[in-house]
Every structure is written in structure tokens, then in C-alpha cells.
Amino acid sequence: MDDVDETPDSVLAARARTGDAAAFGALVVRHQPAAIRLATIVGGSLDDAADIVQEAFVKAYRALPQQRDLVSATPLDPEAVALATTDAQLLIAALARLGERDRQVIGFRYFAGLTEAETATALDAAAGTVKSRTARALARLRQELDRSGVRGD
CATH class of the missing domain: 1.10.1740.10 (RNA polymerase sigma factor, region 2, helix turn helix motif)
Structure with missing residues (x-):
């Protein structure tokens, strides 16, 4: 090619x-x-x-x-691409500020697309633990994004 x-x-x-x-x-x-x-x-x-x-x-x-x-x-609309790129950079920066456990559970659930059960196996944790860790990690991620000026719709 x-x-x-x-x-x-x-x-x-x-x-x-x-x-x-x-x-x-x-x-x-x-x-x-x-x-x-x-x-x-x-x-x-x-x-x-x-x-x-x-x-x-x-x-x-x-x-x-x-x-x-x-x-x-x-x-693609160049303005939309630029906005999406900026949002992605802010998301990556916010993720980097989280603790390792938060990054792992968010990574497995939302980036790797694992189910709660699969994430529980990967983290050697109970499914209920994964559910609560995910909720807390997402709350902390939202706080980091708020500090960066990113607002969800």
C-alpha cells in the first residue's frame, strides 16, 4: 500500500x-x-x-x-473534530489524576467493555464490589472533569 x-x-x-x-x-x-x-x-x-x-x-x-x-x-466538521479532541484530552488528563483502582475499574468497564462479572474476575473482587467501586470511581471522575471545566449533557 x-x-x-x-x-x-x-x-x-x-x-x-x-x-x-x-x-x-x-x-x-x-x-x-x-x-x-x-x-x-x-x-x-x-x-x-x-x-x-x-x-x-x-x-x-x-x-x-x-x-x-x-x-x-x-x-467531518473540523470544529467538531477539534472539540472532540479537546474533550478526549481533558478526559485522559482527568483519568490520569485518579487513583489506580479507579482507573482500572473505569478502564475495564468502559474502555475494554467488560461486564461487571468479567471486571470482578479481572480484579479478583466480588461483583458487588465492582459495582460500588465503579460508582465511586465515576463520581470522582465527574469531579475531576468539573474541575477541568467539562460539563456532561
Whole structure:
């Protein structure tokens, strides 16, 4: 694949959806460093983060044939993209200010998409404990976001 660095993500995603493994690989190469940084903030360990990200990319690749067409034919609004990027940066910064236990439970539940039971297994905790930890961690995350000036709708 020539000029992969200049190919927009939307084009690579469309190609990947048609079975182009090289296009999916290009997306992985492009986004893996940022994904690992986020997973490290959430999970704490670089080795664990790399494993989580690898597993997420494998799941994404396997799910491609079942996905509806998520690639929009219309270009994105640059202002909306800038706002979303800023919000994501504020979220990452707020997560980084939380304690490790809070980052882990939020990471497993909302970034990795694990159920309460799966999170309980991963954390070696009871499901009820995961439920209460999640509620408290989300409350602390909301406080951090409020301090950053981010308001939820």
C-alpha cells in the first residue's frame, strides 16, 4: 500500500471492512501508540496496556465483517473534530489524576467493555464490589472533569 501515511483513516477503514488486512494494519500502526498511552493511564502497567490494546485490535478486526457501514461519505466538521479532541484530552488528563483502582475499574468497564462479572474476575473482587467501586470511581471522575471545566449533557 503506497502513501499509507497520507491515506485518511476513513479510506483505510473502508478498505479494512472489505477485507484489506494491510489497510487494517496501517490503522493499527497509526493508532497503536495513542491507544497504548491511554491504556497505560487507565491500567497502569505498560505490559498490560500493550496486551489490552493488542486484544482490542484483534477483536476489532474480527468484528469488521459484522459492522454496518460506519464510514461517512461526508467530510467531518473540523470544529467538531477539534472539540472532540479537546474533550478526549481533558478526559485522559482527568483519568490520569485518579487513583489506580479507579482507573482500572473505569478502564475495564468502559474502555475494554467488560461486564461487571468479567471486571470482578479481572480484579479478583466480588461483583458487588465492582459495582460500588465503579460508582465511586465515576463520581470522582465527574469531579475531576468539573474541575477541568467539562460539563456532561
